[in-house]
Amino acid sequence: PGVKRACNDCRQQKLRCNVVAGPGDVVVEPCKRCVKHSLECSIDNNFKRLGKRAEHEEMKRELELCKARLVQFEAHGYHLPDDTRTSPAYTGTASYNASPTASAPVAQMAGQPFLGPSEAAASRSLLDLSQGYRELPPTSFPSITPGASPKTLRNVTLVEEQLVDLYAIYFSHFHPYLPVLNPDWSYQAYYSLHPLLHWTIIAVAARRYEAKPGLLVEVQQPLEEMLWTTLSQVPQVYHVCKAIAILCTWPLPNSSTSQEPTMMLSGIMFQLAMQYGLHRPSHAQDFSRFRVDLREEDIADRLNTWATVNVVAQMVSTGQGQPPLSRWAWYTYGLHLDRMKPELHTRCQIEKFCDTVTRTVFTMQRDHIVEVDYAQRGLQIQAYARELNEMEVTIMSTRSSVIDTLYLKAAALHLRLAAFFDKPTTPNYLADLRDVYIAASSLLTVIQELPTHLLNYVPRYIEQMMLAGAVTLLKLLNSFYASHVDIPQGRTLFSKTVATLRKLSVRSNDLPQRLAEVMAQLWQSSGASQQRLFNGDAGPHKPGPNDSLQLRVRCRSSLSILYDAIWRWRQQVGQEGRNNLDRAVQHPTAI
Incomplete structure (x- = not known):
């Protein structure tokens, strides 16, 4: 008689099996365990036990691949319903690169029913400018925002009501002083632009958040870590400039003028803005490795951001008694100025005047180096x-x-x-x-x-x-x-x-x-x-x-x-x- 063999499931679990098999290992009567658990009772000559550790590693790799492809899919403006996020519809083969400085691949959507050739072409015109570079959104880079979400930053966790209240405080009281953002957008929208921008808004609003007085103290250190980590990774979206501008306008609490990084952040903000080509708001393509299709609102947003960068840089320089970093030739001779917010128009006029005063009147104050013509300076003033x-x-x-x-x-x-x-x-x-x-x-x-x-x-x-x-x-x-x-x-x-x-x-x-x-x-x-x-x-x-x-x-x-x-x-x-x-x-x- 031949050797009695257990079925595949019992062999995998190393359990006693009472399967009855006929010639050629054909199952005549399933074992009691398979019947009890409604399993398919079969005997395969090529079956080999798979260790749980190896199985878990394989499942982990598959999960990471699915997450990466989901991020790529959502980066193109599509969001799956909750019941379809776990479906095996992602059959693309693109790899996921977590480095923010490397070029991220365009998402592969083969095998899923949502995008045809015409829809794919139309989707490019629907992209937000933050995704205009066809790279992964900043939220997809775990090296920049470890464990961060719209409601959580390290040990700080907020509920929906608190987030809504904080955004209301910011746009009601802080925003009029620096009108660079859009009050109609939700906190989810700002988080999608960049987590640093979202949490900067939270931190500034927390300065006067009476419902949780200690929130500013709690969020300061993790926000500083996010800021410097983001800058060390060379951010790939210009919305980071908005976050830095807000932080320069309302710096995080400090007890020493010599340790306050506002002047340094102002310089970084200005250099990043030029690196993104904000000083040429309608020519973003010249400063990008990828195709950039700008809409009218995109050009206006880039122009408003560039104006804000110059306004903030001028305020920081004047307030700290340092040489100005701002440039104002674009405001005199630039294009698209009619698209700028009226509030920023006024601010640019005033700060351009301060820049002129600093560069002329106060550069003449080197009394110990150059003799000043006081009569000429008086007339100029x-x-x-x-x-x-x-x-x-x-x-x-x-x-x-x-x-x-x-x-x-x-x-x-x-x-x-x-x-x-x-x-x-x-x-x-x-x-x-x-x-x-x-x-x-x-x-x-x-x-x-x-x-x-x-x-x-x-x-x-x-x-x-x-x-x-x-x-x-x-x-x-x-x-x-x-x-x-x-x-x-x-x-x-x-x-x-x-x-x-x-x-x-x-x-x-x-x-x-x-x-x-x-x-x-x-x-x-x-x-x-x-x-x-x-x-x-x-x-x-x-x-x-x-x-x-x-x-x-x-x-x-x-x-x-x-x-x-x-x-x-x-x-x-x-x-x-x-x-x-x-x-x-x-x-x-x-x-």
Whole structure:
């Protein structure tokens, strides 16, 4: 008699089998196990046991392949219903490359019923510009966004209601200051553009999210990791520039100006924008390895992004007293300007003016290197002042906006701060001091009159210009010029400005809180407008102009006045005072 053999399933499981087989191993009576589990009972001479480990590895490879093909499929604008996502319809053979710098293959759709030749051609015109390069979307690169989703970033998990509320906060309060995004889009749409853009919106809105006050602290570190990981991988979509622009406008909380990366991020943003060809918004093809079919809305979005990049770069440069990175020739002679958002048109006018002032007036301040023609500079400043007044009349006649007024006042202060570079012997010295006092008072008054839904959301640039205005009042109220101004009114305005800066703090011991405390300590050490702070180098107090207002820090453009005051504060308090600042902000100095 032949050897009794078990059926295939029992052999795989190493179980006892009572199958009855006839000649040629034909099953005559199935075994009880196969009957019980409704299995096909058969005996195959070529059957070979497959180890579970090998089987699981094979299944894992198949799952990864299916996921990659699903991503390729959805990158072309199609989304399967939930019940079809697991169907074996993906018979393409394209491989998945997880490197964001390598060219990703075009998805192969052979064997599935959705795309015919005409549909495939039509789909190219339906692609969003973020997929115009025919590469995989940023969400498909796990090396950039490990474990991230629209609702989860590392240990931070949000629910649908929180996401909707955060987006509502951003577009209601922050967006008017930097109108680069589309308020009508959902958070899923922004996540599909790039995860960094989505989570940047969340982080900025979290600054004023009362439903979960600690959210900003929770999201800061994972967002920073996502930011630097994204930049290290060389992002392939220009929407990253939007995220960086927002982060430069409302930086993540920091307690040190020397460790804040905003200036560095501004440069990266500008270089990436040119790498993507945003400075030639209708010629994206010239900057891409793949065919790019632009629609009208695509060109407009690229143009608005390029305008935003220049506006933000100019604000960062002005606010930190650094040479400008922005370029404005395109705004004078460029094409497609009629497609730009009206709000960005106004911002470009104002920031282009600030750029002109920086490149002309403040590049002449190298007193120790080149002798300055003060008469020529005075005439130039007056010409710029007339130009700014005309611009203000034009802007206010076409669109009356409190935010536009705020930026116009900041530009006026930027221009008038050149007065502190004049010598006391200059004929128009007192007139220039009057103009800078008026400019500072006007800006600070406009800020104090802002409604709460705008005041609590001002960009970092406005905070920096507030500080410059506060130091202007501090210096002039504690100098020979105090006799020319209303001291009680100036003291009140200074006090309100310091209180406002403290309100703008979003995290304990952050820069607005620390710098407000520095302003308060400087005010107290000055004798509260008793002319004892800035005239120490000028000997006894004199009724006329003297050297008490001269700056020691002179290479930080209009913000030299702020860095000069901080430098003097460090000299006064010493190392111990600087170390005690962390504790001092918890017990604010009264004014």
